Amino acid sequence: MAAPDHPHSSQRRGRPRSAAADRAILAATRAALVEVGWGRLTMGEVAHRAGVAKTTLYRRWAAKSELVLDAVAVLFDELELPDRGCLRADVEGVVLSFAALLRRPETKTALMAVLAESTTDEALRSRIRQAIVDRQKRLVLDGRSRAQRRGELPPDPADPAETAQVVDLIFDVIAGAVVHRSLVSDRPVDEAWARQFATLLLDGLGAVSPGPRPCPPEAQGPLPSSAEAGARQRPGER
Amino acid sequence: MAAPDHPHSSQRRGRPRSAAADRAILAATRAALVEVGWGRLTMGEVAHRAGVAKTTLYRRWAAKSELVLDAVAVLFDELELPDRGCLRADVEGVVLSFAALLRRPETKTALMAVLAESTTDEALRSRIRQAIVDRQKRLVLDGRSRAQRRGELPPDPADPAETAQVVDLIFDVIAGAVVHRSLVSDRPVDEAWARQFATLLLDGLGAVSPGPRPCPPEAQGPLPSSAEAGARQRPGER
């Protein structure tokens, strides 16, 4: 998955591509994203930071967008969904985790820039879905089956296609709302917002006006510290 | 609003800026967005299409992102929310209208590109909110008060700040979900999806599995034609 596109299968014949160079390039890309953003990020910059020739970059990635996509996709795999005892708490947890990830400058600038490019590039769109979107649907699947086990949600319908539809819908609503809140409306995704959002998601529009209802008084895991991934600073990564 | 930034107040002293040039530039920008997208859109291109010198562009807009923002912001003002008789139908209507708008190549590529730039530019973020986001909250406010008049939603709470919070939340959820569905998941926002989404929004997670419930059997306005603005294709893009 870190590997770009080369059909590296089994063993080719000449000198193999340096895996160390791959790592250095992707790390340099992330570092450059933090410092100069997408707009001023150039292939020459990345090559220089990675201690690699510019031609080496072009041998592996055809475009800046593909390089950047590969560089940040792995960050999304760090998302987790610990069991916090009830569906409401699980929703709040994933919302806060995702928001913390989007607070990192690399992720937000790269994600939006790559999505922007993808509006005129079907191949890139597909690649984004593979590398990021579809992989994270596991979070919805986990939370859903967990809630079903608790009896908070009805079991899956007979038709599996219907289940997939619902999962897609939930994913679009959660991810879309968090992205819009944090990157468009530019307001904090804090615990208060997560609570309100979870209320809307679980009980619908009529429920958001009256006060919030807490978890049942059983066990409830800790919330993510909400600054967790956001505070993570890159060390001197030159 | 069409005017960029010049403090054109009352009357200045020399030759006034040509309003016709403004219109030509913004129209040329939209046309260029359709044909070449954000990535290949250059200031020289726009100037040439508009029949205007490149320097004239730079006298009015400091950056490509600001020009493009002004060029597409007006398109979002065309959104309307006709009364379709019940809250569910109104939600479905606005979802389909917004999705149709996002099917236009200018709007989607420009919106995402400008948002991407804004992740490293607070001034631009604020400008986007003024020009697009905040203006469209009227749709939520309209639909909400309409539903309250029908008795489908409880009246506003005493605290107006609380109302604003709820309106913001609803806006983020609707806009975010539609954008994510159409531009990230890259799947159609059709009537079936709108119905399912409205169910989730109105009644919450538990309601999405069982079959949909229709509007009460009273009057119900027509749905927007759903393909309306979307059929517009850009020709050969090399």
Add this chain to the structure above:
DNA sequence: CAAGTTACGCTACGACCCGTAGCGGAATGA
């Protein structure tokens, strides 16, 4: 009408980045 002021079209410019070609050399498999 003349003077003052601002916008316009045009040309030209240095700076930067793009993506590729061509080279000698290094690291592997046959």
Add this chain to the structure above:
DNA sequence: TCATTCCGCTACGGGTCGTAGCGTAACTTG
């Protein structure tokens, strides 16, 4: 060893950027 593939390096034409400078056009003021 030989063929093959990768690497680092240098160099290049082509494009866009954003600005400066000029003469001219349009409008306000006195």
